[in-house]
Amino acid sequence: MDTVSGGLTARRGGGSRVTGARWVMVALPSEVERLRVAKPVPWPGAWKMGGKTRNDPLKQWACARLLGWPLVRRAISCLNAVQGHGGEAGVSATGLGSTDFGSTDFGSTDFGSTDFLGAFCGHASVTVAGAPAGPLAGLRLAVKDLFDIAGYRTGAGCPAWLASQDAARDTAPAVRALLDAGASIVGKTVMDEMAYGLTGENAHYGAPTNPRTPLRFTGGSSSGSAAAVAGGLADIALGTDTGGSVRIPASFCGLYGFRPSHGRVSDVGVVPLAPSFDTVGWFAREAGPLAAVGRALLGVWEEAPPTGVLVVEDAFGAADAPVRNALGPALDAVTSVLGPPRDVTLSRDGFAGWREVFRVLQSRDAWRTHGAWIAEARPGFSAPVAQRFAWASTVTEAMERAANEVRARMTAELERLLAGGAVLCLPTAPTLAPARNASAEELEAYRARTLCLTCIAGLAGLPQVTLPLGEADGCPVGLSLIARRGGDGALLDAAVRVASVQ
Numbered sequence: 001m002d003t004v005s006g007g008l009t010a011r012r013g014g015g016s017r018v019t020g021a022r023w024v025m026v027a028l029p030s031e032v033e034r035l036r037v038a039k040p041v042p043w044p045g046a047w048k049m050g051g052k053t054r055n056d057p058l059k060q061w062a063c064a065r066l067l068g069w070p071l072v073r074r075a076i077s078c079l080n081a082v083q084g085h086g087g088e089a090g091v092s093a094t095g096l097g098s099t100d101f102g103s104t105d106f107g108s109t110d111f112g113s114t115d116f117l118g119a120f121c122g123h124a125s126v127t128v129a130g131a132p133a134g135p136l137a138g139l140r141l142a143v144k145d146l147f148d149i150a151g152y153r154t155g156a157g158c159p160a161w162l163a164s165q166d167a168a169r170d171t172a173p174a175v176r177a178l179l180d181a182g183a184s185i186v187g188k189t190v191m192d193e194m195a196y197g198l199t200g201e202n203a204h205y206g207a208p209t210n211p212r213t214p215l216r217f218t219g220g221s222s223s224g225s226a227a228a229v230a231g232g233l234a235d236i237a238l239g240t241d242t243g244g245s246v247r248i249p250a251s252f253c254g255l256y257g258f259r260p261s262h263g264r265v266s267d268v269g270v271v272p273l274a275p276s277f278d279t280v281g282w283f284a285r286e287a288g289p290l291a292a293v294g295r296a297l298l299g300v301w302e303e304a305p306p307t308g309v310l311v312v313e314d315a316f317g318a319a320d321a322p323v324r325n326a327l328g329p330a331l332d333a334v335t336s337v338l339g340p341p342r343d344v345t346l347s348r349d350g351f352a353g354w355r356e357v358f359r360v361l362q363s364r365d366a367w368r369t370h371g372a373w374i375a376e377a378r379p380g381f382s383a384p385v386a387q388r389f390a391w392a393s394t395v396t397e398a399m400e401r402a403a404n405e406v407r408a409r410m411t412a413e414l415e416r417l418l419a420g421g422a423v424l425c426l427p428t429a430p431t432l433a434p435a436r437n438a439s440a441e442e443l444e445a446y447r448a449r450t451l452c453l454t455c456i457a458g459l460a461g462l463p464q465v466t467l468p469l470g471e472a473d474g475c476p477v478g479l480s481l482i483a484r485r486g487g488d489g490a491l492l493d494a495a496v497r498v499a500s501v502q
Contacts, residue, residue, distance in 0.1 A: 117231045119208045119224040120187035121145050123162060124152050127185060128171075134182030135292050141183040142234035144191050144225050147172040148269035156271045157191040157221070159204050160379030172269030174238060174280045174297060181296040186234055189224025193385045195240060195273045196366065197221050198248055198447050199434060203382035207436065212254045213475045216433035219248035222281070226253040229283045236293055237283045242273050243362060244429075244454030246281030247466045251478025252433035254468045255283045256290040256495060261485045262461030265297045274365035277358075277458050287499035290465075291492040301489025305497075306481075307421035308339040312346055315426035315453055322472035323427050330469030330479045334425060337497050338481075341425070344417065351452035354410065358455035360403040363392035384440070411460040418462075418484035423494065426453060428466040428478030456482065463488040465495045469502065 119142070126149055130136065145155045148168035155162035171179070179185070190205050192198070200223030201207040208227035210218040218227050222239025226249030229237045239246040241259040250257025258281055265280040272278050280297070284290035295301075311331065316324055335341045347354060367389065374389060381389065418424070430453055434446045457464040462482050470477030483491040 115187075115233065117209045117211060117227045117233065118206050119189055119227040119231065119233060121155060121190055121224070122205070123155055124188065126152050126188045128179060130179040130182045130184040132182070134180065136178060136236070136289075136296060137182030139183045139235040139289065140186045140233075141178055142187055142189050142225050142228040142237035143175055143185055144222050144237070144239045145188045146191065146195060146240055146271045147175050147188075147238060149175060149185065149188070152188070154271055155188075156195065157193040157202050157205065158379060158381070160377055161194070161271070164373075164377060168269070170269060173266040174270070177296050178236075178238070178293065181292075183236060187228070189222070189228055189237065191223055191225075191239075192221030192245075193382055194370070195221040195242060195245060195271070196385050196388050198244055198450055199223075199443055200226075200249065201436075201443075210253055210433060212252075213433060215437075216435055216475065217252065219244075219250075219252040219429075219433060221245040222249050222283070226250060226255060226257075226283055229253070229285055230255055235284070236289055239281050239283060240267075240270060240273075241279050241281040242277045243358065243451055243458055246283065247428050247454060247464060247478070247480065248450060250283055250466045250468070251428035251480075252476060254471075254476030255285060255466075256287055256468060256499075257281060257283050257466045257478070258290060258294065258488075258492065258495075259457060259464045260294075260298065260488050261463045264463070264486070264488055272369050274362040275369065276365050277362055287467075287496045291496050294488065294492045298488055303487060303490035303493070304421055305490055306338045306423045306483070306494055308423075309335050309341045309425050309481075310344045310417065310422050311341045312424050312426040312456075313343045314345050314347060314350070315430075315456075318351060318449070318452055319427045319430040320432070322432060323430060323470070323477055326470035326472040326477040327427055327479050330467070331425065333469065333501055334467075334479065334481070334498055337501055338423065338494055342422075344424075346414075346424075346456065351455070353406075354455050354459060355448065355451045357403045357406045357410075358451060358459055360395055360399050361407065361459075363388070364395040364400045367392035367395065384444075407459050414456075414460045414462065415484065418482075418487075421484070421487075421490075423487075423491065424456075424480075424482040426456070426480050426482070428480040429453065432472060432475045432477070461485055463491050465491050467495060467498060469498075 128149065143149065145157060148154050148171060150169060150171045151167050153162055153165045153167055190202060190208055192200065193202055193204065197220045200218035200220035208218050208224045210216055210227060211231040222241070222245045225237035225239040228234040230253035239249070241247060246257045246259050259279050260281065262277070262279055267278055267280055270280065282290065282293045284293065331341070370389070371393060430449050431446060434443060462485055464480050464482045466478040466480045468476055469479045481491060481494060
């Protein structure tokens with residue numbers, strides 16, 4: 001057997017020799033032959049397979065796919081965390097569906113403490129033991145780098161913000177509640193800069209690898225939290241959700257994800273983006289732990305189950321065909337458990353107008369929150385984040401007032417629709433996860449389309465759960481349920497009930 005590490009080869013027994021890799025793996029001679037690895041290429045982090053040069057993160061995952069996880073489960077130990085943007089102009093995302101890790105039980109795979117996904121922050125190694133007993137005892141918790149943890153600085157995905165911070169004196173109440181329930185922190189996670197993004201890409205710290213479809217983004221901004229749970233490096237994770245930052249990564253990484261009613265979970269000790277929309281959300285691989293985290297954060301609830309399912313026709317109409325097709329069986333499963341479906345249309349003029357209302361209000365809120373610091377610190381934001389804050393600085397009080405009027409009407413209509421206890425059902429995202437080599441224009445188009453659906457719960461302050469019930473071309477596809485404001489417990493119970501029939 002060969003042990004291959006960082007471009008160096010150590011031979012054991014009669015194994016074959018492979019050079020030029022920047023990863024560690026153990027392979028049988030016959031499996032090495034299947035790799036068809038060519039001679040080392042002249043730059044670090046790249047290798048050749050099948051005659052084509054590949055770049056991060058394909059190198060780890062192609063090997064895992066070809067060799068099979070049983071051979072590499074103890075051997076993959078990435079020597080350098082995945083920090084690149086992944087892919088390159090000549091590497092297409094077409095055919096990603098054949099790279100299927102969905103059948104792998106990452107939760108039972110022992111990767112040790114190695115962050116082979118680039119999910120955790122490099123500025124601090126954060127580990128905090130939880131209470132010895134409790135409903136979350138034994139669960140590993142990853143925490144987005146927006147939450148204060150006593151003794152550590154909070155980075156918000158931005159080097160300038162990190163440099164301006166002292167170590168936190170107190171732990172955020174949401175984090176403390178999970179520690180008191182028995183969960184133990186295994187690290188702080190990478191995120192989109194200032195939480196102002198939906199891809200999972202960070203120009204300063206890289207983009208975590210999506211374990212389910214490695215040449216596509218995780219979604220953001222709670223990217224590292226989603227990657228850590230999906231890849232088995234954590235059991236549960238905290239994130240934040242302003243415009244979809246828990247719901248979208250959960251959908252793209254094949255996880256359960258929850259955004260609570262606005263204001264339901266304390267956001268004290270959490271770096272804000274837009275406080276009138278910010279919520280503390282969480283991830284889990286299974287519905288049971290998702291609900292258990294909810295009990296630790298929300299308290300005990302006694303809420304009536306949903307009385308029916310309102311299928312949002314215009315939301316399904318806004319989704320791509322592969323997404324709609326993937327969610328057909330999932331919709332049948334949901335209605336078989338939660339009650340008969342009824343089609344509804346939320347916006348006959350489409351969701352672009354709602355998205356613009358959200359954009360105006362979020363931007364105004366974000367500039368009100370961070371404008372003074374930006375003017376003083378002049379942080380070196382990445383281009384997309386800099387552009388968003390620049391536009392936010394131009395939003396006027398009159399624009400905000402007009403947008404709030406539309407928001408109030410829309411919220412009242414949604415409250416009326418959900419007052420009887422039914423839940424809205426819609427695709428979590430209108431598209432599959434974007435390719436890591438997508439152009440800036442493609443990513444902006446993806447962002448605009450995604451906000452059309454995520455702004456529904458955001459504008460009205462409603463709870464939403466995304467369920468990992470679909471798959472298209474090998475990519476996870478989430479189906480979402482939205483309940484009335486304050487119906488968080490019933491929504492989590494519904495997720496458990498739906499999961500029980502899958």
